[in-house]
Amino acid sequence: MAQVLEFKLPDLGEGLTEAEVVRWLVEVGDVVAVDQPVVEVETAKAMVEVPCPYGGVVTARFGEEGTELPVGAPLLTVAVGSPEATESRGASGGPSGDGAGSEASGNVLVGYGTGAPAARRRRVRPAPVGQAPATAADPAPTTAAHPAPVTAARSAPVRASAPTSVPVLGAVAPQGPVAVISPLVRKLARQHGLDLRQVAGSGRDGLILRTDVESAIRAADEDAAAVPSTPARPEPDTSGERIPLRGVRGAVAEKLSRSRREIPDATCWVDADATELMAARAAMNAAGPKVSVLALLARICTAALARFPELNSTVDAEAREIVRLTGVHLGFAAQTERGLVVPVVRDAHTRNAESLGAEIARLTEAARDGKLAPAQLTGGTFTLNNYGVFGVDGSTPIINHPEAAMLGVGRIVPKPWVHEGELAVRQIVQLSLTFDHRVCDGGTAGGFLRYVADCVEQPAVLLRTL
Known part of the structure; x- marks a missing residue:
């Protein structure tokens, strides 16, 4: 059986x-x-x-x-x-x-x-119209x-069949549980100040459906409009497209809003001559597997965080403590069809540029296919945001809460630049650092950003830490 x-x-x-x-x-x-x-x-x-x-x-x-x-x-x-x-x-x-x-x-x-x-469950059957509520001798089910x-x-x-009559307010006695299970139905009722106990359900066993709530809202609006003593108020134009803030988009909105509420952030930026970095990358790619610019910048970030560990930290607001983290788990912003996500490269401080590039490529592909596990999108300690791929020069990034800093990288473009005392056309990039002012002062943040810029302008600086 x-x-x-x-x-x-x-x-x-x-x-x-x-x-x-x-x-x-x-x-x-x-x-x-x-x-x-x-x-x-x-x-x-x-x-x-x-x-x-x-x-x-x-x-x-x-x-x-x-x-x-x-x-x-x-x-x-x-x-x-x-x-x-x-x-x-x-x-x-x-x-x-x-x-x-x-x-x-x-x-x-x-x-x-x-x-x-x-466990087996019993359905709630709401009392018919006019019927007295259940007494202690005949208790109603509570599940x-x-x-x-x-x-x-x-x-x-x-599809649920349409109700034969428009549900009206006051059709169900206010006692007893409400026969509704969908959180969307409850949310819609709350938004319009509607008491679900006053709505008759057209679903099986009296289950209240979304169409029942919408019909009750329309009926209430029609009754309010029919009262001559109440002047009609102009309503805002709501005819535009409505896009629910849920899923990945909703999570991003919530995290960014929390970052703005809780983190007193500040931003500093600098222009850097990336000509030597691009030349070094071309030499690397000619001798072995290709290494992306993002991978080189990631390696520069891990070297900079080793010198300025204040920026690889988080703030425990309840304990009023700054927690400096031992490992670098590097997040990087990736744009997908479902919105912006930040995959995390675990233990980035133990990887070289080639290893960083391979892991970034793997996580980027998984993000675009929507196959990243939740654990691959959390636990970052520092984020690298390459918004230059969108063709922009600069930005003031919002910190990825609960991290303490984010490095933004603009596009690398040829510009006039004074090089060795002479005007020349060089490959210039703008770097911006947004940091939590609770974990460090401007001097530390400026030192971090200047070190990153020095590595971009003179990649040989990195040889000291390799």
Whole structure:
């Protein structure tokens, strides 16, 4: 006899609390193997394929593509020990047997295990209109209802039927739990000051859907407009395109806002003659594997941080302490279709220019493919931002919280420059350093930036630290 197990959205690590369903990889009725990826989700860090810890037949999916789900919300249900799953495993030579113990991997993602089947839940059935609330002799269930499962294939999605009448305020008694599960529905109601206990749900078992909330909002607006004593107020033009701040874009917005709120930053900059650096790079590339300009700048940064460790630190505001970090984990800004991300090169202080270039290239490709793991986007101690690739000369970067500094690099272009007492055309680059003024003063920041500029102008300076 088949046992139906519920698979919930697991903890994806790094403090993430929600994820957006991007693409389902299985349909209802498909046979899945243990640890087979079943859905692709986008978190605030990266795209992640979520594997299912159970082997069996998919009986229901929860959440359409584009829906945000909180950690712990149901993703799908799997019939374990069903004839279809047993036949498929037998044909493929896989494991057989009944029960959750033989069909679960027990370890899916960070902080998630499948040692026991999910507890059965009872649906909340809201009282009909006019019915008195449940008494102590007839208690109402207290467990919230599940979201309605998506039981059809993507090519023919099941849509909830429209309500036969517009939900009106005051249709449901205010006692008892609210039959709503979607966080988007709750957020929409909060934005418009709508009490969900006053809305009648058109979904199964009285579940309140988004269309119910939108209809109630329209009805309330129409009632307010019909009152002659209340003059209509001009509303702002909201006809433009609305782009949700979620996923990677939302995480970037939150981190940059926090940086501006918490870090008293300052910026200094200098123009440097990169002619000798470009010549040294050409010589390197002629003799071996190609080394990028970004890799050379990364190597210069690690040498500069060894001389000025104040900038490889973070601030513990609660303890009122500056924490100087022993290792350099170098982040670099990478532009992708999903927005700006900052992959991190671990232990950059132990790598040479060639090794740095290879790791930067690998992480950049993974970032553009949306395949970076959350751990590859966190834990940086210093960031290098090469905005020169966009054809601009200078910028004042925002520090990547909770780091203490960021080096910005503009484009390298030929400009008139006084070289050895004579006017000449040289390859000039603008370097800018934004730093947390709590960790050091301008003298330290200026010394760091001047050392970087000296290495750019005279790469032989680096020989002292190699």
